[in-house]
Amino acid sequence: xxxxxxxxxxxxxxxxxxxxxxxxxxxxxxxxxxxxxxxxxxxxxxxxxxxxxxxxxxxxxxxxxxxxxxxxxxxxxxxxxxxxxxxxxxxxxxxxxxxxxxxxxxxxxxxxxxxxxxxxxxxxxxxxxxxxxxxxxxxxxxxxxxxxxxxxxxxxxxxxxxxxxxxxxxxxxxxxxxxxxxxxxxxxxxxxxxxxxxxxxxxxxxxxxxxxxxxxxxxxxxxxxxxxxxxxxxxxxxxxxxxxxxxxxxxxxxxxxxxxxxxxxxxxxxxxxxxxxxxxxxxxxxxxxxxxxxxxxxxxxxxxxxxxxxxxxxxxxxxxxxxxxxxxxxxxxxxxxxxxxxxxxxxxxxxxxxxxxxxxxxxxxxxxxxxxxxxxxxxxxxxxxxxxxxxxxxxxxxxxxxxxxxxxxxxxxxxxxxxxxxxxxxxxxxxxxxxxxxxxxxxxxxxxxxxxxxxxxxxxxxxxxxxxxxxxxxxxxxxxxxxxxxxxxxxxxxxxxxxxxxxxxxxxxxxxxxxxxxxxxxxxxxxxxxxxxxxxxxxxxxxxxxxxxxxxxxxxxxxxxxxxxxxxxxxxxxxxxxxxxxxxxxxxxxxxxxxxxxxxxxxxxxxxxxxxxxxxxxxxxxxxxxxxxxxxxxxxxxxxxxxxxxxxxxxxxxxxxxxxxxxxxxxxxxxxxxxxxxxxxxxxxxxxxxxxxxxxxxxxxxxxxxxxxxxxxxxxxxxxxxxxxxxxxxxxxxxxxxxxxxxxxxxxxxxxxxxxxxxxxxxxxxxxxxxxxxxxxxxxxxxxxxxxxxxxxxxxxxxxxxxxxxxxxxxxxxxxxxxxxxxxxxxxxxxxxx
Ligand code: MOS
Numbered sequence: 001x002x003x004x005x006x007x008x009x010x011x012x013x014x015x016x017x018x019x020x021x022x023x024x025x026x027x028x029x030x031x032x033x034x035x036x037x038x039x040x041x042x043x044x045x046x047x048x049x050x051x052x053x054x055x056x057x058x059x060x061x062x063x064x065x066x067x068x069x070x071x072x073x074x075x076x077x078x079x080x081x082x083x084x085x086x087x088x089x090x091x092x093x094x095x096x097x098x099x100x101x102x103x104x105x106x107x108x109x110x111x112x113x114x115x116x117x118x119x120x121x122x123x124x125x126x127x128x129x130x131x132x133x134x135x136x137x138x139x140x141x142x143x144x145x146x147x148x149x150x151x152x153x154x155x156x157x158x159x160x161x162x163x164x165x166x167x168x169x170x171x172x173x174x175x176x177x178x179x180x181x182x183x184x185x186x187x188x189x190x191x192x193x194x195x196x197x198x199x200x201x202x203x204x205x206x207x208x209x210x211x212x213x214x215x216x217x218x219x220x221x222x223x224x225x226x227x228x229x230x231x232x233x234x235x236x237x238x239x240x241x242x243x244x245x246x247x248x249x250x251x252x253x254x255x256x257x258x259x260x261x262x263x264x265x266x267x268x269x270x271x272x273x274x275x276x277x278x279x280x281x282x283x284x285x286x287x288x289x290x291x292x293x294x295x296x297x298x299x300x301x302x303x304x305x306x307x308x309x310x311x312x313x314x315x316x317x318x319x320x321x322x323x324x325x326x327x328x329x330x331x332x333x334x335x336x337x338x339x340x341x342x343x344x345x346x347x348x349x350x351x352x353x354x355x356x357x358x359x360x361x362x363x364x365x366x367x368x369x370x371x372x373x374x375x376x377x378x379x380x381x382x383x384x385x386x387x388x389x390x391x392x393x394x395x396x397x398x399x400x401x402x403x404x405x406x407x408x409x410x411x412x413x414x415x416x417x418x419x420x421x422x423x424x425x426x427x428x429x430x431x432x433x434x435x436x437x438x439x440x441x442x443x444x445x446x447x448x449x450x451x452x453x454x455x456x457x458x459x460x461x462x463x464x465x466x467x468x469x470x471x472x473x474x475x476x477x478x479x480x481x482x483x484x485x486x487x488x489x490x491x492x493x494x495x496x497x498x499x500x501x502x503x504x505x506x507x508x509x510x511x512x513x514x515x516x517x518x519x520x521x522x523x524x525x526x527x528x529x530x531x532x533x534x535x536x537x538x539x540x541x542x543x544x545x546x547x548x549x550x551x552x553x554x555x556x557x558x559x560x561x562x563x564x565x566x567x568x569x570x571x572x573x574x575x576x577x578x579x580x581x582x583x584x585x586x587x588x589x590x591x592x593x594x595x596x597x598x599x600x601x602x603x604x605x606x607x608x609x610x611x612x613x614x615x616x617x618x619x620x621x622x623x624x625x626x627x628x629x630x631x632x633x634x635x636x637x638x639x640x641x642x643x644x645x646x647x648x649x650x651x652x653x654x655x656x657x658x659x660x661x662x663x664x665x666x667x668x669x670x671x672x673x674x675x676x677x678x679x680x681x682x683x684x685x686x687x688x689x690x691x692x693x694x695x696x697x698x699x700x701x702x703x704x705x706x707x708x709x710x711x712x713x714x715x716x717x718x719x720x721x722x723x724x725x726x727x728x729x730x731x732x733x734x735x736x737x738x739x740x741x742x743x744x745x746x747x748x749x750x751x752x753x754x755x756x757x758x759x760x761x762x763x764x765x766x767x768x769x770x771x772x773x774x775x776x777x778x779x780x781x782x783x784x785x786x787x788x789x790x791x792x793x794x795x796x797x798x799x800x801x802x803x804x805x806x807x808x809x810x811x812x813x814x815x816x817x818x819x820x821x822x823x824x825x826x827x828x829x830x831x832x833x834x
Contacts, residue, residue, distance in 0.1 A: 100339045302365055691710075
């Protein structure tokens with residue numbers, strides 16, 4: 001989702017108080033007894049823990065809805081939550097038994113494949129399908145008249161919310177704007193037949209001038225990527241830009257209003273009051289998502305029901321998207337994502353492959369599976385936009401910041417939304433701030449949201465500038481940040497991280513050989529978003545089994561296991577006792593997994609459901625045991641009287657149910673104490689502080705990262721081992737972006753030269769450093785689980801921390817990513833410690 005969408009989603013009081021709107025998707029059979037936990041306007045006051053466990057834990061009173069469960073104590077007093085729990089599906093994944101979208105086989109299934117443009121900019125003069133249609137394996141062919149993903153011309157009406165139209169109205173024909181843009185799609189009886197048929201499609205192009213590189217696209221005489229001004233609305237996954245901004249040629253902007261308002265104070269005055277000014281230019285490169293599992297979707301549209309298996313970060317969002325494209329009732333569409341191999345922001349919406357699969361399935365009256373191959377994945381499936389930033393920071397001798405000014409450019413190819421985030425605007429206390437961001441259009445495939453969109457780019461600049469300020473003012477990096485950063489979470493993270501890293505005993509670089517050692521640190525932030533559209537059903541079945549159902553998908557981060565922990569904690573069971581059925585829109589709608597919202601959004605709904613189920617079970621048990629329900633508790637599969645006088649097993653209780661099952665629907669309550677995002681201070685954000693220990697070989701220019709210490713917090717840690725896994729992943733992705741990854745597109749043809757994971761260099765096993773994670777247990781008192789996000793903050797500061805360590809090692813800064821040997825050697829030639 002866009003920054004704007006995300007903030008409205010959470011601040012809009014209407015949203016905050018909306019009741020569950022998706023009870024119609026309850027997958028219960030008619031025989032089931034459904035009890036809805038009705039929403040009351042009345043509230044009660046509870047006391048919840050707040051602060052850092054082991055440091056300053058306290059209690060705060062919160063006014064909460066009457067149907068909210070009692071407050072959970074700190075993790076030390078719990079049995080399941082907060083204890084490292086192995087993934088319930090781990091064995092299925094490592095043995096290959098888990099069925100991903102590519103593994104689904106249906107009877108009569110066809111294989112979809114795309115005919116893709118070989119030109120970077122062209123009008124299509126003709127498409128000849130006759131030879132392809134004559135291929136014996138071909139069952140359906142579809143011409144792609146409108147390509148989704150990317151910007152659209154301002155006065156062209158989007159067909160769907162997300163429609164990004166490359167359609168030349170004057171010519172009345174589709175216009176190609178990048179190499180690899182879909183032209184036509186075929187469905188055939190085998191992958192080989194589909195491939196052959198694609199090669200038989202003849203496309204005649206009228207070539208147009210194009211521009212590939214951001215610098216070239218910014219020149220006044222550059223070929224225009226779009227003939228007029230462009231617009232792009234955000235989707236669930238991000239991207240998009242504010243409407244109606246000026247556009248000159250390929251440069252669209254300035255965008256001045258970020259998530260936290262516009263400019264403030266007077267920067268010129270601020271700079272004139274500064275004793276020191278740090279003024280530099282920074283560049284970051286395109287970053288590919290490189291998820292293990294490529295994009296893919298299987299469409300089965302044989303009768304009036306459309307069933308979709310998809311690798312998606314949002315099952316319900318995808319259903320809604322498809323309903324809108326194909327003008328179908330949502331009730332006729334079912335989206336299933338049982339297992340997924342990563343998305344990182346690139347897997348929202350139906351995509352060109354998905355829309356084509358649905359068209360083809362309808363035509364052929366057969367299921368059609370459409371998986372990207374790795375080449376498609378690395379060319380047309382999205383990327384983190386590049387950036388060019390001019391950042392100027394002024395400060396007094398005592399470290400106080402007087403002004404921050406940022407001018408940024410970035411290209412998402414044929415997409416908008418290449419902003420560098422709000423780090424410069426928001427992270428440090430500074431009265432004067434001004435920024436301008438410009439999106440630059442090029443004839444490259446559309447970029448999209450990628451793990452903390454904009455933030456790693458913005459932080460790469462801001463945190464190097466602050467580091468340089470520390471050097472100039474002779475301040476310790478932590479001491480200066482303690483002075484200019486009032487966020488209490490990061491203060492504790494700096495303290496804990498510095499201790500684990502042994503920051504205070506670092507020595508000035510005195511290595512005389514070619515290998516120089518250096519240490520550095522950087523910090524970052526991410527908003528604490530919430531998706532209120534988070535619901536579930538819980539069931540007690542008459543054999544005693546417990547099931548939890550929600551459309552929420554596990555994109556690989558482990559929400560399946562966390563939901564089992566929440567239910568198990570409430571009902572006195574083990575996580576393995578709980579059947580978790582998720583990733584299917586037949587179940588009540590759960591959140592889309594974007595913006596690090598999943599755990600913080602769905603766990604409060606699940607705990608509420610489990611709690612109300614417990615209340616009903618205790619009532620039933622009280623009748624049987626002839627005691628008061630208040631005297632009962634649930635433990636190890638039994639309902640026991642607290643005084644030990646009697647008990648009944650859950651199994652026996654369930655046997656006595658008057659129907660097959662007892663089921664109960666619940667939705668997430670609004671944040672306790674109100675949403676904070678409008679006032680983005682204090683606990684309104686998720687933060688991270690990372691430290692890097694590197695070696696730089698000044699002969700070869702190679703950088704070796706030896707150790708990363710990462711201090712993180714995400715509210716109440718639910719499953720520490722899974723959280724550590726996500727933090728590790730963010731750090732690896734961050735190192736990989738900082739040092740190795742770079743997509744090369746030939747400026748003479750627009751062809752991606754390294755569309756694979758070999759010559760597009762990703763971090764390898766031997767390049768993985770020792771990673772030490774300090775996970776703070778921080779209570780915010782915001783929901784009945786008080787769990788919040790971790791995925792995005794994990795990648796934000798990594799590259800900046802490494803860059804600062806490199807500067808510490810060689811005495812000269814690298815202002816551009818990736819920090820490859822050529823850049824290191826060039827910087828050393830300009831004047832480093834060699
Ligand atoms: Mo994310 S980049 O909101 O999946």
